[in-house]
Amino acid sequence: MPSIKSALHVIVILSAALACGCGVGRQSAPPARESRVIRFAGGGPGLPSSPGIKDALEAYFPGSRVEVVAFGSVENMLALQRDEVDLVLTFADVAYLGFVGRLPQVPQRLDHLRGVATLATLPFQAVVRGDLSIDSIRSLKGRHVGIGPSGSACPLTADLVLHAYGLSLHDLNVHALPFDSASRALIDGTLDASFYCGGYPYGPVVTAVAGGAHLLEITGASIEQLHADYPYVKMMSIPAGVYRNVDRIRTIGVDGLVATRSTLSESDVYKMTKAFYLALPKLNLRLDPTRAPATSVPLHPGAARYYREQELSR
Numbered sequence: 001m002p003s004i005k006s007a008l009h010v011i012v013i014l015s016a017a018l019a020c021g022c023g024v025g026r027q028s029a030p031p032a033r034e035s036r037v038i039r040f041a042g043g044g045p046g047l048p049s050s051p052g053i054k055d056a057l058e059a060y061f062p063g064s065r066v067e068v069v070a071f072g073s074v075e076n077m078l079a080l081q082r083d084e085v086d087l088v089l090t091f092a093d094v095a096y097l098g099f100v101g102r103l104p105q106v107p108q109r110l111d112h113l114r115g116v117a118t119l120a121t122l123p124f125q126a127v128v129r130g131d132l133s134i135d136s137i138r139s140l141k142g143r144h145v146g147i148g149p150s151g152s153a154c155p156l157t158a159d160l161v162l163h164a165y166g167l168s169l170h171d172l173n174v175h176a177l178p179f180d181s182a183s184r185a186l187i188d189g190t191l192d193a194s195f196y197c198g199g200y201p202y203g204p205v206v207t208a209v210a211g212g213a214h215l216l217e218i219t220g221a222s223i224e225q226l227h228a229d230y231p232y233v234k235m236m237s238i239p240a241g242v243y244r245n246v247d248r249i250r251t252i253g254v255d256g257l258v259a260t261r262s263t264l265s266e267s268d269v270y271k272m273t274k275a276f277y278l279a280l281p282k283l284n285l286r287l288d289p290t291r292a293p294a295t296s297v298p299l300h301p302g303a304a305r306y307y308r309e310q311e312l313s314r
Helices: 004-008 050-060 073-081 092-099 154-164 179-188 203-210 221-229 266-283 301-313
Strands: 036-041 064-069 087-091 113-128 144-146 173-175 193-197 233-238 249-261
Touching: 036 050, 036 073, 050 064, 050 266, 073 087, 073 092, 073 113, 073 249, 087 092, 087 113, 092 113, 092 154, 092 249, 113 154, 113 179, 113 203, 113 233, 113 266, 113 301, 144 179, 154 193, 154 221, 179 193, 179 203, 193 203, 221 233, 221 249, 249 266, 266 301
Parallel strands: 036 064, 036 087, 144 173, 144 193
Antiparallel strands: 087 249, 113 193, 113 249, 233 249
């Protein structure tokens, strides 16, 4: 992990050529070659792939090098706060809880966090072992439950859902397992249930369902109240047929988020935001332009400038 002093030398200046007289909203030619380093921390399942973003940005900015670091969603936020990375993928709930000082085991408020773009909403998926007749989150009390790997977003989302049902992680026998390991544990009977946070169909959930597991619905008045208390928690459904012989599943989801740090200049983040959007076609990723600026932490002024220009160009 680089020091704060060294990280400050790794300032994201994607290209001065982006400020040239190119028309707003049009994809300009790649800027002139220059040597820059962008430190980027990738995200979890369902978020754009780190290699995809690295390749797309390096292709658009010849001579620049994107250095990818592997953290979890929580550590991504801490690295931003320490000015050790420039751009991260994370989840809206992790960013919000960090910004307001409510991340478990993180004593300080992460006030350097700033938003760049809101991504797709990714579902929270609760999966139960096939031979158990559990049909509610409340029935998981005292059970062995996988909550995702330590440092990931899933334990945070799981705790929000459990509190909505009058429980907490302390009421479960929790196992911080990688998602694929949790699926194997469901099949062999080591786990009673497991939580997953990611897109759909999600490979580990496909594996668990093929082994006889079933998904729980996350719905009801308590979940509607959860959405009212935390607007970044969205009501959503997993369509029928996504998993074999599984009908539509109502659940909640949390938006993916591209975030940066307040200590980067408006000009730097404007260029970074534009670069990210120009890379989208290579990532097969679509963003809703009306939702993208609605980040769960304050939008960075550089990103706001980019969105204002896009609005004016329509």
